[in-house]
Amino acid sequence: MPKKKFGTFKGVFVPSSEALLGTVLFLLLPLLTAKVGLVYMLIIVVLAHSVTIATTFSLADITTNLNTVGAGGMYALVKRSLGKAMGGSIGIQLFFAQAASIGFYSIGFAEPLHSIIAPLLKDYSLFAGSTPADILLQKQILSSIIFCVFFIVVMFGADFTLKIQTLILYVLGASILAIFIAPSMGLEFEGSKLFNDFQGMNLWGNKTISISIFFIAFAQFFPAVVGIDAGIGMSGDLKDPKKSLVKGTFYAIAITFVIYIISTIIFSMIDGGIFTNGALLPNILSSSNGSFNNTLSITILVGILFATSSSALSVFMTSPRTLQSLSKDGILPKALVFLGNDFKKNGTEPRFATLVSFVIGFIVIWMGDIGMAAMIVGILFLLVYGSLNLSAFMERISGNPSFRPTSKGHWLINFYGFAISMFIIILFSWWVGILLIVFQYFIFRLILKYKAGGKLEGVWWGVLFFFISKGLTRLNSIVQGSKNWRPVVSSIAFADKVEGIKSVKYLSDIIASYKGLVHMNILNKDIDERIPFRPRSKKGGIPLNVVQVLDPSKAISSILQISFPGDIVTNTVLLDYDTSIDNVTVFSRILKLKKNILLLKSGDLFSKSHDIDIWWRGEKNGNLMVLLAYIINISLKSTKTKNDSKLRIIRKLGQNENEETAREEMVVLLEKARLSGDIEIIPFSETPFFDDMHTMSSEAGLIMMGLPGYFVMEDDERKFKLNEEFLQEGLSKYNNLPPVLLIKSSTKLNLFED
Numbered sequence: 001m002p003k004k005k006f007g008t009f010k011g012v013f014v015p016s017s018e019a020l021l022g023t024v025l026f027l028l029l030p031l032l033t034a035k036v037g038l039v040y041m042l043i044i045v046v047l048a049h050s051v052t053i054a055t056t057f058s059l060a061d062i063t064t065n066l067n068t069v070g071a072g073g074m075y076a077l078v079k080r081s082l083g084k085a086m087g088g089s090i091g092i093q094l095f096f097a098q099a100a101s102i103g104f105y106s107i108g109f110a111e112p113l114h115s116i117i118a119p120l121l122k123d124y125s126l127f128a129g130s131t132p133a134d135i136l137l138q139k140q141i142l143s144s145i146i147f148c149v150f151f152i153v154v155m156f157g158a159d160f161t162l163k164i165q166t167l168i169l170y171v172l173g174a175s176i177l178a179i180f181i182a183p184s185m186g187l188e189f190e191g192s193k194l195f196n197d198f199q200g201m202n203l204w205g206n207k208t209i210s211i212s213i214f215f216i217a218f219a220q221f222f223p224a225v226v227g228i229d230a231g232i233g234m235s236g237d238l239k240d241p242k243k244s245l246v247k248g249t250f251y252a253i254a255i256t257f258v259i260y261i262i263s264t265i266i267f268s269m270i271d272g273g274i275f276t277n278g279a280l281l282p283n284i285l286s287s288s289n290g291s292f293n294n295t296l297s298i299t300i301l302v303g304i305l306f307a308t309s310s311s312a313l314s315v316f317m318t319s320p321r322t323l324q325s326l327s328k329d330g331i332l333p334k335a336l337v338f339l340g341n342d343f344k345k346n347g348t349e350p351r352f353a354t355l356v357s358f359v360i361g362f363i364v365i366w367m368g369d370i371g372m373a374a375m376i377v378g379i380l381f382l383l384v385y386g387s388l389n390l391s392a393f394m395e396r397i398s399g400n401p402s403f404r405p406t407s408k409g410h411w412l413i414n415f416y417g418f419a420i421s422m423f424i425i426i427l428f429s430w431w432v433g434i435l436l437i438v439f440q441y442f443i444f445r446l447i448l449k450y451k452a453g454g455k456l457e458g459v460w461w462g463v464l465f466f467f468i469s470k471g472l473t474r475l476n477s478i479v480q481g482s483k484n485w486r487p488v489v490s491s492i493a494f495a496d497k498v499e500g501i502k503s504v505k506y507l508s509d510i511i512a513s514y515k516g517l518v519h520m521n522i523l524n525k526d527i528d529e530r531i532p533f534r535p536r537s538k539k540g541g542i543p544l545n546v547v548q549v550l551d552p553s554k555a556i557s558s559i560l561q562i563s564f565p566g567d568i569v570t571n572t573v574l575l576d577y578d579t580s581i582d583n584v585t586v587f588s589r590i591l592k593l594k595k596n597i598l599l600l601k602s603g604d605l606f607s608k609s610h611d612i613d614i615w616w617r618g619e620k621n622g623n624l625m626v627l628l629a630y631i632i633n634i635s636l637k638s639t640k641t642k643n644d645s646k647l648r649i650i651r652k653l654g655q656n657e658n659e660e661t662a663r664e665e666m667v668v669l670l671e672k673a674r675l676s677g678d679i680e681i682i683p684f685s686e687t688p689f690f691d692d693m694h695t696m697s698s699e700a701g702l703i704m705m706g707l708p709g710y711f712v713m714e715d716d717e718r719k720f721k722l723n724e725e726f727l728q729e730g731l732s733k734y735n736n737l738p739p740v741l742l743i744k745s746s747t748k749l750n751l752f753e754d
Contacts, residue, residue: 071236
């Protein structure tokens with residue numbers, strides 16, 4: 001049997017309006033108006049409704065941008081923007097808030113009914129007691145009875161429930177109309193005129209208003225506007241959800257907003273003395289000895305009963321549909337997949353989910369003091385509203401070309417909706433809000449790990465791109481000095497050397513993990529050869545591209561001239577040593593482009609230890625080596641639980657150098673650079689440099705040394721020339737040593753600020 005679809009009025013307007021017109025209108029609004037007065041109460045009404053108005057604009061932004069909305073209401077909309085993980089965490093909290101609120105509405109129904117029924121049933125033992133515990137038990141019994149009635153009605157299906165709700169809406173409208181005309185009916189209370197004329201309005205309340213009193217009144221009134229999710233939650237049952245969700249919600253908010261404004265004005269005309277001992281209804285009933293000869297008392301009683309029953313039915317329909325959508329979207333564990341099904345074969349109603357909602361609502365009724373639970377539910381709703389506003393805000397600022405809503409909203413409206421939701425959470429309880437946000441984050445991490453493959457979806461890429469692109473643009477107007485220097489590395493390896501690829505990528509990942517920006521290219525001359533590396537792992541990593549080339553030497557020169565967004569230019573080149581390329585030409589080109597050279601004689605990095613040996617020959621190369629060694633050392637410590645790595649600076653003296661002077665220079669260097677490390681001074685000798693290196697550094701994890709070369713005067717400038725013989729003969733003599741990183745700095749870097 002095909003699922004019946006509903007239009008704007010029946011599917012959205014009816015459940016939303018009835019959820020918005022709850023007990024606050026009839027029972028609490030008169031009392032609050034008497035306390036704070038018409039002026040402050042109108043401010044509260046407008047401020048509270050601004051949350052739902054902004055949220056509805058955000059709803060319009062997201063809805064009108066979609067071709068299909070799908071089931072799940074607010075959860076579905078948030079999921080489409082913020083992805084499966086974030087949307088799922090919001091949806092789970094939304095379901096619990098909706099299910100718990102059914103119990104609250106049932107309690108609200110029993111509250112006024114108890115004062116009428118209890119005297120009639122006083123001969124029965126359950127209703128004979130008058131202690132607070134006895135009264136609480138009596139109200140819980142009444143709440144449970146009406147809760148079961150709501151459950152039975154909802155189990156018949158959405159069509160039957162909406163027919164009942166439509167009838168309730170008409171009765172509710174008649175009750176509200178009776179309030180509107182009540183001032184002209186000449187009603188009396190204990191011999192006095194009940195309503196004053198306009199000149200006798202209670203403008204400023206019967207209490208001295210402070211900021212705390214104002215916000216307490218606001219917090220008490222705010223639940224009145226929590227209810228638009230009841231209609232939005234019917235998104236999967238609508239004929240045209242794009243049209244109905246927006247129109248139905250806007251109409252519901254607009255009409256109920258006007259009702260609250262008019263009702264506030266009318267209640268401000270009531271003599272404040274009526275509220276001396278409590279709310280309006282109990283006083284009026286007591287004045288007539290329990291009879292219903294006062295039209296207004298009947299109106300208020302009927303309004304409360306119908307408002308609470310309609311609100312409960314609205315949420316009782318919506319809550320299971322949220323859970324059903326969570327199940328069908330694969331958010332819940334596999335064992336709970338049945339919650340998306342119906343009892344009936346080929347049925348579409350979420351009856352299994354309705355049972356879960358019943359259990360949660362029933363627990364709320366019988367938990368006793370529900371003050372804390374009510375506050376938690378209110379904060380959960382605010383988190384959902386805030387998330388919907390945040391979704392629309394992020395969509396708008398991301399500038400994604402796919403975001404083309406037909407609504408006429410603005411990002412300021414979306415941001416206001418998010419900000420005011422967070423502010424009200426703080427107003428309710430900042431610490432409960434933080435706990436719920438932490439709980440939501442925990443759910444988000446679980447869904448991200450087990451249901452979303454560890455990857456964020458939705459608008460996040462666009463938002464990050466927006467901020468990154470803006471930041472890159474701003475970099476053009478900022479001078480990068482020595483204070484801000486960091487390695488921006490272009491790593492190059494060759495497809496025919498798997499060991500070299502591994503070594504270069506490992507070192508690139510280390511540099512990128514702490515204060516570095518690295519992109520890697522693998523040059524491949526054989527188109528059919530498979531590269532044993534994927535561009536990125538599931539956990540991210542540096543960008544890695546395989547480039548098909550004919551001449552690697554020319555390709556390197558081209559790669560290094562590529563421009564980057566934001567004028568970020570590669571300042572360092574990391575290459576795997578390869579005798580098949582023209583090293584002299586390539587390195588000369590790199591130096592001409594004023595980029596640092598890092599030439600890696602690949603091997604098993606840090607296989608023997610995590611120690612780094614720096615062979616110091618001067619500040620120009622030495623400062624860069626020390627800085628890179630610091631970055632590598634810090635990165636290793638952050639990724640390994642036990643890392644006893646040591647940084648060692650080794651300096652072999654020249655023929656006329658003094659050992660004490662050299663050591664003092666190295667100590668000052670480390671102190672000013674705020675680096676820790678050992679200093680090794682090798683006295684001058686005729687022993688070949690390589691032999692000293694083999695003796696001192698055979699057990700290191702990585703050796704750093706300057707790229708051999710010499711300086712010549714050319715055009716009245718002192719220029720560095722590569723040692724072509726060294727590059728041409730290769731680094732074969734280093735085969736028995738740990739991996740060697742040969743470094744040539746294009747400029748002298750400052751390790752510390754003056």
